Structures are given as C-alpha cells and as structure tokens.
Amino acid sequence: MVGSDRLSTRTFLLHERMGQRDSTRGVILSSGYIRGGNARGADSDDYGTISEAAWTSWTYVVDPGAQADAPNELIPRTVSLIVTLGGLLVFALLIGIVGESIGEKLDDFKTGKSRVFESGHTLMLNWNDKTLAVIRQIALANESNGGGTMVVLSQLEKEEMEERLDMAINAKDNTLQLLGTEVVFRQGNPLLENDLKKVSANTARSVIALTPPDFNSDEADANMLRQVLALKALDNDFGENGSHIVVELQDVDSKELIQMVAPDVAEVIVNHDMIGRLMLQCARTPELAFVLDSMMGFEGSEFYFDKWPELFGKTFDEITCRFDDAIPVGFRSIDGTVTLNPENDVVYNDGEEILVLAEDDDTYEPNDGTYSLAAVDCSQDEVECPMFYNDNRPPERILFCGWRRDMADLISQLDEYVPSGSELWLFNLIPACSRQERLLDGGSKEELKLKNLTIKNAVGNVIIRRDLNRIWDVDCHGNLTGDKITLADFDSMLILSDETAMQNGEKGTTSSDSRSLAAVLIIQDMMEKIYEAKKKNSPNLESIKRPCIPVSEILDSRTKSLLSVANCRGYVMSNQIISSVVAQVAEEKDINVVLTELFSASGSETYIRPVEKFVDLEENDTWTFWDVALKARRHREVAVGYKPEIMNYIEAEELIINPPNKSTPRKWTKGDKIITFSLED
Numbered sequence: 031m032v033g034s035d036r037l038s039t040r041t042f043l044l045h046e047r048m049g050q051r052d053s054t055r056g057v058i059l060s061s062g063y064i065r066g067g068n069a070r071g072a073d074s075d076d077y078g079t080i081s082e083a084a085w086t087s088w089t090y091v092v093d094p095g096a097q098a099d100a101p102n103e104l105i106p107r108t109v110s111l112i113v114t115l116g117g118l119l120v121f122a123l124l125i126g127i128v129g130e131s132i133g134e135k136l137d138d139f140k141t142g143k144s145r146v147f148e149s150g151h152t153l154m155l156n157w158n159d160k161t162l163a164v165i166r167q168i169a170l171a172n173e174s175n176g177g178g179t180m181v182v183l184s185q186l187e188k189e190e191m192e193e194r195l196d197m198a199i200n201a202k203d204n205t206l207q208l209l210g211t212e213v214v215f216r217q218g219n220p221l222l223e224n225d226l227k228k229v230s231a232n233t234a235r236s237v238i239a240l241t242p243p244d245f246n247s248d249e250a251d252a253n254m255l256r257q258v259l260a261l262k263a264l265d266n267d268f269g270e271n272g273s274h275i276v277v278e279l280q281d282v283d284s285k286e287l288i289q290m291v292a293p294d295v296a297e298v299i300v301n302h303d304m305i306g307r308l309m310l311q312c313a314r315t316p317e318l319a320f321v322l323d324s325m326m327g328f329e330g331s332e333f334y335f336d337k338w339p340e341l342f343g344k345t346f347d348e349i350t351c352r353f354d355d356a357i358p359v360g361f362r363s364i365d366g367t368v369t370l371n372p373e374n375d376v377v378y379n380d381g382e383e384i385l386v387l388a389e390d391d392d393t394y395e396p397n398d399g400t401y402s403l404a405a406v407d408c409s410q411d412e413v414e415c416p417m418f419y420n421d422n423r424p425p426e427r428i429l430f431c432g433w434r435r436d437m438a439d440l441i442s443q444l445d446e447y448v449p450s451g452s453e454l455w456l457f458n459l460i461p462a463c464s465r466q467e468r469l470l471d472g473g474s475k476e477e478l479k480l481k482n483l484t485i486k487n488a489v490g491n492v493i494i495r496r497d498l499n500r501i502w503d504v505d506c507h508g509n510l511t512g513d514k515i516t517l518a519d520f521d522s523m524l525i526l527s528d529e530t531a532m533q534n535g536e537k538g539t540t541s542s543d544s545r546s547l548a549a550v551l552i553i554q555d556m557m558e559k560i561y562e563a564k565k566k567n568s569p570n571l572e573s574i575k576r577p578c579i580p581v582s583e584i585l586d587s588r589t590k591s592l593l594s595v596a597n598c599r600g601y602v603m604s605n606q607i608i609s610s611v612v613a614q615v616a617e618e619k620d621i622n623v624v625l626t627e628l629f630s631a632s633g634s635e636t637y638i639r640p641v642e643k644f645v646d647l648e649e650n651d652t653w654t655f656w657d658v659a660l661k662a663r664r665h666r667e668v669a670v671g672y673k674p675e676i677m678n679y680i681e682a683e684e685l686i687i688n689p690p691n692k693s694t695p696r697k698w699t700k701g702d703k704i705i706t707f708s709l710e711d
Contacts, residue, residue, distance in 0.1 A: 144216075144228075145227075145228045145229075145230075146181055146214055146216060146228065146229050146230055147230065148179050148181060148214075148230050148233065148234075149230065149233035149234075150179075150233070150234075150235045151178065151179040151180060151181055151230070151233075151234055151235060152168055152178065152179070152180045152181070152234065152235060152236055152238065152616060153180075153181050153182075153183065153229055153230075153231055153234040153236070153237045153238065154180065154181070154182045154183070154237075154238045154240065155183050155184075155220035155237065155238065155239045155240065155257060156183075156184055156185075156220055156239065156240045156241065156242045156243075157182065157184040157186050157191065157240070157243070158240050158241055158242065158243045159243075159539055159585065159586075159605055160240060160278075160605050160608060160609040160612065161182070161240065162194065162195070162198050162206060163587065163605065163606050163609030163610070164238060164240075164609045164612055164613050164616075165180060165182075165195070165206065165208075165211075165213060166206050166207075166609075167327060167328050167609060167610050167612075167613030167614075168180055168211065168613050168616065168617075169206075169207065169208045169209045169210075169211040170209065170327070170328035170329060171328045171613060171617050172209065172210065172211045173209040173210065173211075173328075174390045174391070174392060176210050177208070177209060177210025177211045177212065178210075178211050178212075179211070179212050179214065180211055180212070180213050180214070181213075181214045181215075181216065181229045181230070181234075182213065182214070182215050182216070183216050183217075183218055183220050183225060183226075183228075183229045184215075184216075184217065184218075184220070185217065185218070185219055185220075186217065187217055188215045188216065188217050191215040192215055195213060195215075203588065203591055204587055204588060204590070204591075216228060216229050220239070220257060220260070221253075221256055221257060221260050222260070223260065223263065223264055226260060226261065226264050227264065231261060231264055231265075232264055232265040232268060233271075234273055235272075235273055236273055236274055236275070236276065236616040236617070236619075237261060237273070237274075237275045237276070238275075238276045238278075238612060238616050239254055239257045239258070239261075239275060239276065239277045239278065240278050240612075241253075241254065241278045241279070241280060241301070247280035247281050247302075247435060248281070250279075250280050251279050251280055251281055251284035251287075252284075254277050254278070254279055254284070254288065255284070255287050255288060255291070257277070258275060258277060258288055258291055258292050258296055259291060261275060261292075262291065262292060262295075268295060269292075269294055269295030273295070274295050274296070274297055274619045275292065275295055275296045275297065276297050276299060276612055276615050276616045276619075276622075277296050277297065277298050277299065278299050278301055278608075278612065279298055279299065279300045279301060280300070280301050280302055281300070281302065281436070282300045282302070282303040282436075282439060283474065284300075285298045285300055297615050297619050297622045298622075299608065299611060299612055299615065299622070301608060302434070302435070302436040302439070303436070303439060304608060304611065304625075304626075304629055305583070305602075305604045305607075305608060306434070306436060306439060306440040306443060307443055307629040307630060307631075308322065308602060308604065308607060308629055309440075309524055309526070309581065309583055309602055309604070310440070310443055310444050310447060310524070311447075311629070311635065311636070312581050312600075312602050313428065313522045313523065313524040313581045314426070314428075314447065314448075314521075314522045315637070315638055316522075316578075316579040316581050316599065316600040317638055317673075317679055317703075318636060318638060319581070319600070319601065319602045319603075320679035320680070320683075320686065321636060321638065321671075321679070321686055321687070321705050322607060322636065323603065323606070323607060324683060324686055324687045325387070325636075325670075325687050326607050326610035326611055326614065326625075327606075327610040327613075328610070328613065328614075330389065330683070330684075330687055330688075331356075331357075331387045331388055331389050331687045331688035332387065332388070332614060333359075333385060333386070333387060333614065333618070333621050333624055334356075334385070334386055334387075334388050334390075334391045334618075335362050335383040335384070335385055335618065335620065336383055336384060336386070336391065337381075337382070337383050337384075338384060338395075338396050339380070340396055341378055341384070341396055342378060342379060342380050343377060343378070343379075344377070344378050345374060345375050345376060345377055345378070346358070346361070346372050346373070346374055346375075346376045346378065347374035347375065347403075347660075347663055348403070349378060349384065350656070350659055350660060350663060351397075351401045351403070351656045351659070351660070351692070351693075352396045352397055352399055353386060353388075353394050353395075353396060353397065354394070354397050354692060354693070355388060355389065355393055355394040355688070355690075356386040356387060356388035356393075356394035356688060357386060357387040357388075357668070357669075357670045357671075357687075357688050358384050358385070358386050358668075359371065359385050359386065359387060359668050359670065359707060360372060360384075360385040360624070361376070361378060361382050361383065361384060361385060362382060362383040362384075362385060362620060363382055364381045364382060366620065368385065368620050368623045368624060370385070370624055370627050370628075370633065370634050370707065371634040371666065371667070371668050371707045371708070371709065373666065374663055374666070385624065387670055387687060387688045388688060389688065401656060401693055403660060423449050424449065425448075425449050425450065425451035425452045425453070426448050426449065426452040426453075426521040426522065427452070427453045427455070427515070427519055427520050427521050428444065428448070428452065428453070428454050428455070428520065428521065428522050428523070428524070429455045429457060429501075429517075429520045429522075429523045429524065430454065430455065430456050430457065430458075430524050430526060431457050431458065431492040431523070431524065431525045431526065431549060431553075432458055432492065432525060432526035432527065433456075433458045433459075433460055433468070433526065434526050434527070435471070437456075437468065437469060438469045438470070438471065438475045438478060439475075441454065441469075441478060441480070441483065441485070442478065442480075443631060444483060445480045445481060445482050445483045446482075446631035446632075447631055448482050448483060449482060450481070450482045451482070451484075452482055452483050452484070453483070453484050453485075453486055454483050454484070454485050454486065455486045455487075455488055455501060455503075455515065455520075456485065456486070456487050456488065457488045457489075457490055457492065457501060458489070458490075458492070459489065459490070459491060460489075461489065461508060462487040462489060462504050462505065462506055462507075462508055463506050463507060463508065465487060466506065486503040486513060486515075487503060487504055487505075487506075488501045488502060488503060488504065489504060489508070492525065492545075492549040492552075492553075493545065493548045493549050493552060495552060495556065498517060498552065498553065498556060499516075499556075500514055500515075500516060501514065501515050501516070501517075502514050503515075516560065517553060517556055517557050517560065517577070518557055518560040518561065518564075518575070518577055520578055521578055522578050522581070523553065523578055523579075523580040523581065524580075524581055524583075525546050525549050525550060525553075525580055525581065525582040525583065526583055527542045527543075527546065527583050527585060539585035539586040539605070540586055540589075542585055543584055543585055543586050543589040546582040546583060546584060547582070547589065547592060547593065547596065547598065549580075549582065550580050550582045550593075550596075550598045550600070550601070551596055551598065553580045554580060554597075554598070557577035557578075557580075558577065560577070561574065561576065561577050579599050579600040580600050581600035581601065581602060582598065582600065582601045582602070583601075583602055583604050584601045584602065584603050584604065585604060585605050586605070587603055587605070587606045590603060611625055628707070633709065634668075634707040634708060634709055635707070635708065635709075636705065636706075636707060637667075637705070637706050637707075637708050638673075638703050638704075638705055638706075639662075639667070639703065639704045639705075639706055639708075640700075640701075640702070640703060640704075641658065641672070641698050641700075641702040641703065641704050642700065643665070643704070644658050644661040644662050644665070644669075644704065645657075645658060645661060645698065647698060647699070647700060651697055651698050651699070652695050652696070652697050652698070653695065653696070653698060654692065654693050654694060654695050654696070655669070655672065655689055655691075655692040655693075655694075655696075656692050656693055658672070658698075658704060659692075662704065662706055665708070666708070666709060667706040667707065667708040668706060668707040668708075669704050669705070669706050670687055670688065670705050670706065670707065671685055671686040671687045671688060671689050671704075671705040672685055672686070672689060672702060672703060672704050672705065673685060673686050673702070673703040673705070674699075674702055675699055675700070675701030675702050675703075686705055687705070
C-alpha cells in the first residue's frame with residue numbers, strides 16, 4: 031500500500047512537471063504508436079490496403095471492443111492490442127489537455143484575470159473609499175436606460191472586491207442598489223498596458239481614475255499623471271470617439287500637469303480643493319449642505335444639456351418659464367463653452383444647447399410658452415428691482431477646528447468669501463510656532479497674502495471641554511497675546527478631519543468621523559448652555575445672538591445615521607458629494623465646468639435667499655414659483671427651488687431643487703427661502 035501511494039504521488043508530480051507541453055508530446059508519441067500499428071497491419075494480408083488497415087486501426091482506437099473481430103493470429107491481435115492501448119492513451123491525454131485548458135480559463139475568470147470584451151462601458155481604475163459611492167451614482171444614472179456595464183480594475187483580489195460590493199448591497203442601512211447595472215471586477219495594475227487592454231479601456235465611454243489608497247498627496251498625484259499617460263499610450267486616438275478621463279487629484283498644484291498632457295480628454299477633480307470650497311460655503315450657510323447633496327447626486331434633479339429648436343432665438347429671460355419639469359440655468363455654445371447664469375438678453379442660437387436641472391434627460395420638454403411674464407413689475411430698462419431687505423454683512427468670526435494639509439489653500443479661499451475685517455481662529459494641537467512652516471508646505475506654497483482676514487492662533491484639543499471654555503490667541507512663541515473669545519462669539523464654525531489626530535494613532539475614515547462626531551456634540555452642548563444662561567440674565571431676548579451651527583466634515587456615509595440620532599444638524603458628507611461629482615462628470619464631461627464654478631468664489635455660486643429679497647410680502651404674498659424666478663432674474667439670479675418656513679430641508683427635499691407645480695400660486699411667508707445661483711453674495 032505504501033508503494034502504491036508513493037507511485038501515485040510520483041505520477042502526480044511527474045504530471046505537474048510535464049504540464050501541457052509534455053502532454054502534447056505524449057499525444058504525438060501515442061499517435062506514432064498507432065501509425066506504427068497501421069504500418070504493421072498493412073503488412074498482413076488480412077487487412078488489405080493501407081487505407082483499410084488505417085480504418086481498422088481507427089476502429090480499435092475509438093472502440094476497444096472492435097478487436098474481437100481481429101484475425102485469430104498472434105501478430106494481428108498483438109498489433110490490435112497495441113493500437114487500442116495507444117488510442118486509450120491518446121484520448122486520456124487529449125481529455126487532460128482540454129480539461130487543463132478549461133481549468134486555467136476558469137481560474138483566470140475566477141481570479142479576475144480574463145479579458146472583458148465590452149464597449150461603451152464605464153471603467154473605474156483603482157479602489158478607494160469613494161468606489162462604492164461612485165458605483166451607486168453610476169447605477170442611478172443608468173437606471174433610465176435599463177442599466178449598463180461598469181468595469182472596475184484594481185490590484186485588490188477579485189473575490190475581495192465582490193465581497194465588498196455584496197456587503198454594500200446587503201447592508202441594512204444605505205443599501206446600494208445596482209438597478210440593472212452589471213459590475214465586472216478585474217484584478218490588475220491600472221498602469222500596465224496589458225491590464226488596461228484586458229478591461230477594454232480604449233473602447234470605454236468614460237474612464238474614472240481614482241486615487242490609489244495608502245499614498246501621500248504628492249505620490250498619489252504623480253501616480254495619476256502616469257495613469258493618464260498610460261491611457262494615452264494605449265491608444266493615441268483616445269478621446270476622439272467621445273470618451274474622456276475623470277482624474278481625481280489631491281493637490282490643486284498638480285492640475286496643470288494633467289491638463290498639459292491630456293488637455294482635451296482629461297477632466298480633473300481636485301479632491302481637497304473642492305471639499306475645502308464646499309466646506310467653506312456650508313460653514314457660513316450650514317443649510318447649504320442639504321441643497322448641494324440634493325443637487326450633486328442622481329437621486330433627484332441633476333444637470334443635463336439638450337437642444338430645443340423651438341426655442342432658438344429666445345432670450346434666457348424668455349426661456350425661464352418654458353419648462354414645467356426643469357430649471358434652465360445656462361447655455362453651451364457650439365464651441366463647447368458653458369455659460370452659467372447668463373445675462374437676461376443673451377439669445378439662444380441654433381446649434382447651442384440649454385443647460386437645465388431636471389430629474390432625468392427624458393423627463394422634460396418645452397411647454398407652449400403661454401405663461402405671462404407680466405408678473406415682473408420692474409421696467410426692463412432698470413438694472414434690478416428694488417430690494418426689500420438689507421443684506422450688508424458685517425465682519426465675521428470663523429473658527430477652524432483641526433488641521434488639513436491644504437490649510438493654506440483653504441484660508442486663501444475663505445479670504446475671497448468674507449467681508450473685510452473678519453477674523454479666522456485656528457484651533458488645533460499643532461504648536462503655533464510650527465504653523466507658518468506648515469502653511470508654506472515645505473516651500474511649495476507662497477506666503478499668505480490676505481485682504482479680508484486676520485488669523486488668530488489657539489492651541490487646544492477640540493474634544494476637551496476645558497480647552498474650549500475660553501479660547502486664547504497665542505503668538506509664534508506660544509505666549510498669550512491677550513485676545514480671547516468664547517464659542518458663542520463665532521459666526522461660523524468648521525470641524526475638519528484632523529490629520530494630526532490621525533497621525534497620533536487614529537486610522538481610517540471611521541476614526542476620523544468618530545472624533546468629528548464627538549467634537550460636534552461637545553461644542554453644540556457648550557454653546558446651547560451659554561445661550562440658555564444669557565437668556566436667563568437678559569431681559570431683551572431678541573438682542574441675544576443665536577449660536578451658530580458647527581459644521582463637521584464627515585468622510586464615511588455610514589456615519590450619517592449616527593448624526594441624526596445625535597441631533598447633529600451641521601455636517602458635510604464630503605466623500606459622498608465628491609463621488610457624486612465624479613459620477614456626473616463621468617456621464618457628461620462639461621458638467622465639470624458648471625460644478626467648478628458653483629464651488630468657487632468667482633462666477634455664480636449657490637445661495638439661500640429670503641423670499642423678501644425678491645417680493646414685497648406686505649404688498650402681495652401670493653405668487654407662483656415662476657413669478658419669484660422672474661423677479662430673481664432682475665438681480666441676475668437663477669431661482670432653482672425653495673424651502674417653506676414650516677418645513678425642514680429633509681421634508682422639503684422635493685422642493686429645494688426643481689420643484690413641481692411651478693405655475694401654481696402659493697402663499698409665501700416671512701422665513702421662506704429661495705435657492706438661487708448668483709454672481710454675488
């Protein structure tokens with residue numbers, strides 16, 4: 031028995047060493063035995079000609095029982111036996127070769143190494159914390175077409191990627207629904223030409239290049255530059271079929287390099303820059319986070335371009351009320367230039383497209399144009415209608431809790447938003463003497479030149495109450511300057527994902543979100559107690575300033591449910607919104623221009639206005655949404671939705687962007703808000 035096991039083991043090892051090439055040699059050798067048998071058989075008179083001998087040999091090969099009809103002689107029967115045994119060996123080896131080949135193909139398919147034969151698909155390169163959110167948005171975008179195909183190429187194992195997707199699909203909260211979209215995973219290096227060919231990168235409709243994990247910002251951006259070059263090297267004509275690359279970068283300084291090597295096909299999303307601008311806007315207007323979240327994703331209304339010949343020759347002012355189920359917000363010219371919030375007298379010409387906010391690309395069309403524009407009671411010769419409220423802003427006090435690598439860019443952006451004389455307090459664990467060096471980022475950044483802001487430095491831990499009770503300004507040597515402030519004195523407050531805390535042991539988005547959540551709860555509780563104490567000691571309640579809403583940067587979408595339980599009203603799902611932006615740009619490249627303008631201090635931005643800015647409620651409080659939109663055009667603002675005073679933003683989700691029943695009169699009250707795109711605050 032031992033000898034038999036040893037023989038089996040050696041036979042198995044011999045087969046492994048031989049492989050397919052030696053198996054093929056075995057087939058050739060066995061075929062030689064058969065041919066030899068044919069020759070020997072041909073020498074016998076019982077087999078006649080060589081062709082008859084070959085046929086008889088073939089019957090012995092395919093049917094061992096056929097040798098029962100062999101002549102009753104030693105030589106013919108011996109030859110018949112040899113031919114039959116050779117045939118058995120040939121067929122066994124052939125079956126082994128075929129089985130081995132099929133097994134290898136199945137293994138390649140199982141491990142994600144087989145080729146994907148697709149065209150017109152969405153290709154995603156690399157896997158990071160935004161991948162599942164992007165898949166969700168692409169699936170929503172494909173829903174109206176019955177689904178689509180999305181291919182993911184990553185160095186992770188195929189089984190691991192499939193397991194992560196299955197966990198998201200089967201999750202109890204925030205379930206990912208594919209809605210008919212097929213997601214195909216392949217394992218490989220996105221920088222290698224052979225692996226890019228494996229996922230048919232040259233025939234993809236769009237390519238999403240996400241930043242690989244475990245890279246610092248400089249390394250990640252250098253990797254993205256090589257990624258774009260690899261795609262260009264794969265096909266010199268890449269992009270001529272209408273495809274484009276959406277590239278995620280970490281540092282705004284790297285954007286120029288990508289545009290230099292692929293100016294026509296690469297659309298750059300600078301992660302930190304866009305998140306920073308988003309956070310700044312939401313810190314000064316916390317409710318804006320709900321509006322932007324609704325606008326960015328494919329769950330509600332999003333941006334679409336289309337041509338409408340029946341509207342050629344109309345001005346933008348005249349087009350304002352021409353869509354019952356969409357909001358026109360701009361034009362795209364013949365040369366591809368996108369204009370958001372154009373002047374009223376700009377004419378829509380033949381060959382141009384109208385940019386709208388709509389639920390889907392097939393859910394809207396122009397109406398008959400019978401709605402009266404007479405609701406606007408201002409003369410067209412006037413620059414704008416009279417304003418019914420005062421929006422002059424005094425200097426602001428802003429608190430930044432935490433530290434980001436791109437803090438210098440963030441401060442420069444804030445300086446463009448705030449009035450002159452405003453103060454920015456930086457509160458974190460970094461010693462004041464080290465902050466200037468960090469702002470210069472090792473010499474890669476210029477020294478800050480601020481026009482409207484004065485920076486105050488404070489050192490402390492955002493999750494320790496005694497550090498927050500009274501915040502003191504210190505100089506570069508850590509000495510107190512005498513300036514101090516309390517939480518109740520701030521006009522806006524921003525809690526950043528603290529990179530210093532993460533370097534001290536916290537890892538991953540979950541740890542960062544946990545720290546941010548704790549900071550929000552502590553600050554909200556402290557400010558509420560300060561407010562209640564002031565109410566008890568002051569006879570004039572109207573003079574007491576309401577505490578601002580602290581806005582926290584949340585990275586993991588799963589933290590959202592915890593925020594509602596903890597009654598945290600101010601938060602920005604930064605990764606989720608960036609993922610939605612990436613998905614929208616992947617579907618339509620020119621949307622990048624629109625979103626970049628909305629997130630920047632130059633051009634049109636998103637604002638939440640009181641309805642009193644546009645209508646005099648004391649004179650008349652009953653208007654249609656279109657009436658308010660036409661009056662907003664006199665201020666060169668595009669009204670895209672509204673929020674009634676009696677509803678919160680979650681309840682008003684269907685109204686804040688592209689509301690229904692635009693031509694139906696409603697009674698407006700003080701406290702109602704109008705969401706607009708405007709050039710100035």
